[in-house]
Amino acid sequence: MRTIPFLIVCLAVGAAVFAGAIASGNDYLFFAGYVVMQYIVLATAWNILGGYCGYVNFGTAGFFGIGAYVTVAIHQWHPLPIPLLVVLGGAVSAVIGYGMGYLTLRLRGAFFAIATLALAVVLETLVVNWDYVGGSRGAYIVRPEAIAPFGSYIRYMFMIMMLLAIAALTVARLIERSRLGYGLATIRDDELAAEAAGVPTLRLKLIATTISGALMGMAGAPFPYYIGYLQPDSTFGFDYAVNAIAMSVIGGTTSWVGPLIGAVLLGSLQQLATVTISSAVNLLIVGLLLVFFVIVAPNGILGLIHKYWQHKSDDFVGRRRVDLAAAAAAPAPDGAPGAPP
Amino acid sequence: MSELLEVANLGKRFGGFVALDNIALSVRAGERLGLIGPNGSGKSTLVNCICGTLRNEQGSVRFDGRVIDSLPAHRRTRLGLARSFQLPRPFVSLSLMDNVRIPLLYTVAARGGRHAGAAIDDHCHRLLREVGLEAKAGALPRDLTQVEMRKLELARAMAAEPKLLIADEAMAGLTHSEIEDILALLVRLNEQGVTVILIEHIMRAVMSFSRRLVVLVSGRKIADGPPEEVMRDPEVERAYLGQ
């Protein structure tokens, strides 16, 4: 499928989801759906660097938080429309992603991972010390009640996040099928061989980090309006990082479909579960699932599906072989030494 | 013929170990050069320094008239320097087709020689056919034997359409007729104007292919000249028979 038809299908599905949610008349669906969409963006963004290129980013919360706090900072000065905030948050996040990548991506992948792991802590330190955005007390942002023509504001926010999710999926899918996607795959497989084949590995890694960081920042930009009260320690917590990684790994990292499956599955499960069990239990389950999948089914649900199909066709071939063998044995109807009872 | 590759007093150490000591080597365009030496003599290190996989601390490498010391490996490949790895390093998640597609996308395209979509597929098939892997075009590297991996390694290096091809032990483990095939392929490439440096342990192959032979022993160049003459050199004999 080309990109334009893909976009049209995505938009059609999105419109149907939106219409369905409106028809249900329950605004809670939009609140829950917003979070799921947000996770689609985060997981897809993580996978562009982690899945395609093999560089693990633990700083999802950091980049997400940058987007959120850019919004807070701008809001303190002058409220701007959300789409503009998304662009700005994405831009700042992209710049920071590029900078960190530039410093650490020339080294082994582990160093980049460690740097991103520490990133969230540092950003939290910065925000805690920055009174303008609320410091450690946190920042309140009053969400407008309604916006034309959507009615309630959450519907408007849901739509923005859904469009972002569609944009993220489209970007991931484009990368996957492009020269860039091939290049990133060679980096994941063998960086020395990639260089020898003419792949400018550092540049591609930086591109992937920047795109990935930008998308994460964009996902964070509307968040203060969603949550109403933004606190540094919850914003920069590990929850986003573990979710983004778990969703990608559980879905399957080799294709844009993987993070989508993972985010929809884990995201909606968590939305359902928060009603019944505590959020800590929720996160524990995500962590356990991550470890389980990474050990037992490292290629995720996509890998399992793939294997299942392969297995089925193998089975088919196998059974036919057995049938042939049986047919060959048939001319000896009686007295043939059969299997022992 | 002009100098294509000029290596001047090249030195490389690993900690206290001197891997390459003051190597000088020049290769003219169109040459067929054999590079031999016992294990650990620095052959692969030399290749790595020439191709930018390792950085040399000392000396300089000129390729096609320009100093390339500061260039990263991929820029050197784009200038026309391709190599195969001694231990095959295929892209394990990509099919054989896509393995040879990478240099076409990144090296040949960067030089402006853009292949269109279908033409690129044909080209990949042709490259795989030349090394006898066309039947496995859609397979993944894990389905290959060691020998086939070596052939893939060579095909990928050829795909970069190099001016200088360095084949690092491309023939280890191959049967007699397979060696003949690869040698014929290298000769054909050479006749098309590609300069070839062959690093090999199989002396029969080196002797039949090379027009000039260079011998490295413990990081130093001890001989450089016509193959028969070099093989009669007492120092080379000592190095080879002595070990």
Added chain:
Amino acid sequence: MIFSFNLLINAIVSGILIGGFYAAVTCGVSLSFGILDIVNIAQPAFIILGSYIAYTLNASLGLDPIVISIIVLPAFYLLGAVIYQIYYLAFERRGQESLRGLAFFFGLLFITEVTLVLYFGVDYRYVQAAYIGPTWHFGAIDVPLRILVPCVVSLLMIALLQLLLSRSFIGRAIMAVAQDQLALRLMAVNPVRIKRIAFGISIATASLAGAFLIIIQPVEPSVGREYIGRIFAICVLGGMGSLPGTVIAAMLIGIVESLTATFYGPSWAPAVSFGILLLTLAVRPAGLLGR
């Protein structure tokens, strides 16, 4: 002027003392990341686990936290050996340690933290011991015992570890395992076994480090995060896998943090180690004492 000079001296002394403790926190990673090349980012979580074990037994039996940590050392060693076995079977053997191994350890980090939250809640916990509270005074210099004791025991532990690595057969095999697995095999030593032992030791150090931590400061489950940047900054700065380097780097970072806290405010301290980490990676990835 006198006042700020006193402040400076005190900041440096407390930096050195805290640095000794940081060395204990880091030496496990120096071993696993520096020598075995296993990027164990879950180490802070195991340290916090050590803190909570010290807290539980201290509160229920009144035992000294450091004594507790030594008693449970074998359990931590076993935990480490089991984790390595899983890591080896699932990732190292398949050659997939980079991405999936990291995700694995991240999952462990997260699971440990959340489990502690579920079991103990997010309240700060602390331990009781005779040396928590008193402070020795040397002129203008204050030396709180609750920092001095962990620092001294920590340096002792590292000295023992260094002795083990340089003098014993196992120790030398551990040092060799990263360099030359073939040579080990020729000596009929199984590198996997050596790595399992070494990783067990690296996790065992978390037991002591955890006790030190909860002696020095009250602990809640997410405290470990602050240590991630610090641990790896020290490990890299110290030259990856050198214990003396680790001690020097730990004290250096301790001093810089202490000075930052004294003159700019304690809330900035967590950013220091990250800054140093990035700087080291950018300028001198081989570390201070690197080749």
